[in-house]
Amino acid sequence: MKRKAKYRIFTIRREMIHVGDQVDHTMMLTEMEGEPLEYEKGVAGEFISRHSVGFHDRIKGSGPMQGYAVTTFEDGQVYSRYEGHRDAATKITKGTWKVYKGTGKLKTLSGDGTFTVTYGSKPEEYILEIEGDYSL
Numbered sequence: 001m002k003r004k005a006k007y008r009i010f011t012i013r014r015e016m017i018h019v020g021d022q023v024d025h026t027m028m029l030t031e032m033e034g035e036p037l038e039y040e041k042g043v044a045g046e047f048i049s050r051h052s053v054g055f056h057d058r059i060k061g062s063g064p065m066q067g068y069a070v071t072t073f074e075d076g077q078v079y080s081r082y083e084g085h086r087d088a089a090t091k092i093t094k095g096t097w098k099v100y101k102g103t104g105k106l107k108t109l110s111g112d113g114t115f116t117v118t119y120g121s122k123p124e125e126y127i128l129e130i131e132g133d134y135s136l
Helices: none
Strands: 002-018 025-038 047-059 063-073 076-087 092-102 110-119 125-135
Touching: 002 047, 025 125, 047 076, 063 092, 076 110, 092 125
Parallel strands: none
Antiparallel strands: 002 025, 002 125, 025 047, 047 063, 063 076, 076 092, 092 110, 110 125
């Protein structure tokens, strides 16, 4: 089944280290939490929380990123892995995600799709739009 969701996500922790091989080359580890802006209740019930950790390798604001997300619902959790790339000119990150584990009513869940991250209206706030195909 096809599904879409839109989340407001917030950076709750960020560690950045300058690589030093060229100007503006950094490695970052981020921890984020989120809440739904547009979400359709599924078989696992109401949304509870979304937590993710990501690793970013950026040169002058552009570069790859990867990480893990855990989304918790009242009757199960979804664990997914994601990879993407941020473009400094547009300040947009686009990428792909894939479910690697589910619990509770989502134990047999599989799925994959795409995502886009844009800036929100507050510091450390971003808008995450996800779409993809799921099957139980």
